[in-house]
Amino acid sequence: MAKAKGGEGEVAQAVFNLANIFAFIFITLIIASKQMFQSTSVEVEVPKARVIEADLEQSLAVSIKKDKTVYLKDKQVSLQELVQLIKSAQEEYKAKNPDAELGEQLVVIRADKSVDWQTVLNTIDAVKRGGSKRITLAVVKKT
């Protein structure tokens, strides 16, 4: 009888450990999800959309925060700097990926949904002047 109870205790302990592992995985997923799928840590609230066209893996992130500051990846830049940095980033990408299908890295504009259109236009313009033709606007899927 005592042996049986001991065996059940082991099972309970194993199940308890399993539950802990699940809880750990779940919490880790929640915390890491954004960092796992984003190429920048700049926090912006992007708009929602039903139509999704682009996978943003390996894209060059240009973020526009609510206060209209512009970031290339995690670095705050002016629009003049952005043009130069995009140029050099694309050259670097082409050198590293000479056989890339479309020849250049996708640039994703991650603008906060509350910024004015002019700010976004100016940034898109700077990206284009940097020689990028493949531009996409970051959105999250509308539920």
Add this chain to the structure above:
Amino acid sequence: MPKRRLEHGSVEAEVPAAGLISLTDVMGSLVKVFVLTIPFIVESGIFISRSMAAKLNRPIQQKQVKTDVKVSIHMRADGIIELNKKPVTQEQLEDLVPKLLARSIEKNALLSADPEVVYENVVQMIDFLKSKGAGDVLIMKRGG
């Protein structure tokens, strides 16, 4: 082996195990729900025109751009939406845009907005146009 143990086990010993198994199920469900909701958390993208955005600094007349374009939308800062230079309501827009796009071969749409328009509203319009069948949304500054 676990089955044999259960046969000899007391009721008291089974209760916590059953509770923990439920807990495991709950955690498993949470992980599944999380995996399923990832598409709604992770950012994706919608393409804007490759060809036109480069010319944003130069106002372009619609006729100069594409003669095939049947849908030209301008979003005014006061919230009014103009379709082919005529103010329209949301209902009219939903009715007219698919019909106009059906007449176009390339199914492209032109979109411009006043500088003060909130970015979210512009994205919603791009989303609307794409959902109605627009192949490419050409972003441009409004010509005079």
